[in-house]
Amino acid sequence: MTNQLVVLTAAATLVFTAHTTTFSQVETKEPNSSYKPAFTGQTRVASAKSTTSYEGKVLTEGLKSPWGITSFPDGRLLITEKEGTLRIASQDGKLSDPISGIPKVNSSGQGGLLGVRLDPAFEKNRMVYWVFSEPLPDGNLTAVAKGKLSPDEKKIEGATVIYRATPAYKGNLHYGGRILFDKQGNLIISTGERSDKVTRPQAQSINSGLGKVIRITTDGKPAAGNPFAGQAGARPELYSYGHRNVQGLAFHPVTGDLWENEFGPRGGDEVNRIQPGKNYGWPTITYGIEYSGAKVGDAIQQKEGLEQPIYYWDPSVSPSGMTFYSGDQIPEWKNNLFIGTLSGMHIVRLVIENNRVTGEERLLSGEYQRFRDITQGKDGALYAITDQGRLYRIFKK
Numbered sequence: 001m002t003n004q005l006v007v008l009t010a011a012a013t014l015v016f017t018a019h020t021t022t023f024s025q026v027e028t029k030e031p032n033s034s035y036k037p038a039f040t041g042q043t044r045v046a047s048a049k050s051t052t053s054y055e056g057k058v059l060t061e062g063l064k065s066p067w068g069i070t071s072f073p074d075g076r077l078l079i080t081e082k083e084g085t086l087r088i089a090s091q092d093g094k095l096s097d098p099i100s101g102i103p104k105v106n107s108s109g110q111g112g113l114l115g116v117r118l119d120p121a122f123e124k125n126r127m128v129y130w131v132f133s134e135p136l137p138d139g140n141l142t143a144v145a146k147g148k149l150s151p152d153e154k155k156i157e158g159a160t161v162i163y164r165a166t167p168a169y170k171g172n173l174h175y176g177g178r179i180l181f182d183k184q185g186n187l188i189i190s191t192g193e194r195s196d197k198v199t200r201p202q203a204q205s206i207n208s209g210l211g212k213v214i215r216i217t218t219d220g221k222p223a224a225g226n227p228f229a230g231q232a233g234a235r236p237e238l239y240s241y242g243h244r245n246v247q248g249l250a251f252h253p254v255t256g257d258l259w260e261n262e263f264g265p266r267g268g269d270e271v272n273r274i275q276p277g278k279n280y281g282w283p284t285i286t287y288g289i290e291y292s293g294a295k296v297g298d299a300i301q302q303k304e305g306l307e308q309p310i311y312y313w314d315p316s317v318s319p320s321g322m323t324f325y326s327g328d329q330i331p332e333w334k335n336n337l338f339i340g341t342l343s344g345m346h347i348v349r350l351v352i353e354n355n356r357v358t359g360e361e362r363l364l365s366g367e368y369q370r371f372r373d374i375t376q377g378k379d380g381a382l383y384a385i386t387d388q389g390r391l392y393r394i395f396k397k
Helices: 002-022 198-203
Strands: 054-060 066-071 079-082 083-091 111-120 128-136 139-149 156-169 178-180 187-190 212-216 238-241 246-251 256-261 269-274 309-313 320-325 337-341 347-353 356-363 371-376 383-384 392-397
Touching: 066 371, 066 383, 079 111, 083 111, 111 178, 128 156, 128 178, 139 187, 156 212, 178 246, 187 246, 256 320, 337 383
Parallel strands: 066 111, 246 320, 320 371
Antiparallel strands: 054 392, 066 079, 079 083, 111 128, 128 139, 139 156, 178 187, 187 212, 212 238, 246 256, 256 269, 269 309, 320 337, 337 347, 337 371, 347 356, 371 383, 383 392
């Protein structure tokens, strides 16, 4: 019995030693496929490790399926809850009552009240913009709305839908749903291709609102300078296409480039640097496979004219909301990309140099939370929300 135990212990030690010396990357699970990356560092990059001590503090557990988070000018936080309510959180975690006045959402499946942003001139006009899954007679779609937060902060006044990513579809998956303001004051919106094989090809169509990054004015019109303006058979609001389900959007604080992340199926979650008018490949190319284990389409990973992701994961981590860090609190995090993950149950930190990922770190993995969105607060800390209802503040110890 003793000899057996010694042998097992030795074997375990050997496995552990081989494991730590062989795998320098943060991902150690087997991939779903044998697909090869297009370039070194496109996946399973070397592990990064923060040298600064940081803390992830739970401020509240009182949220109900929060989905989007953004900061007020005074540092408080505006948070969407999936079932259709807005909440305000103080920086110590005190929550307001639900804010009324939001139009009806379809919160089944992956739908609901999604991304949210304040107008850059909020202190003057009090305007709020949000994305939601809108129920219509012929199905559901990703819609964008705006309204004014009342002076007492209890309701949204004059809520108006300004854009609908048509066509509607009778399904409840892949709405995308993130929203940003660009430097010109236009809205950047992400949509999904609604998941099902019947709608998937629309990600490749420039005459569909599905599977796109969209750029519109605050009145919902196509923004000036969009890449497909004036092109026959193309929607002028489209900015990029060939996306699966974009749940992360962020601008790089130095280059000003737009970055996004999107879910793959089994494997093939992507991070992309978005260039106007470019085709990001789904479902023609992907590093993922079907949930059933079958190949997606012709099982192609690279094709001329289709953009390669800057980075991808296999197996999936399910990337959601993301932000670049531009604060001074933790200098080594400067210009790093932070992404909440759902099935991964951690926050990804990607070190990026010259538009390539050079290191990956996984934060708060011991919390076992589905991190849905993350933003940088006015105080330089990171704030993250989880499907389980938590609000975290991540800051230097």
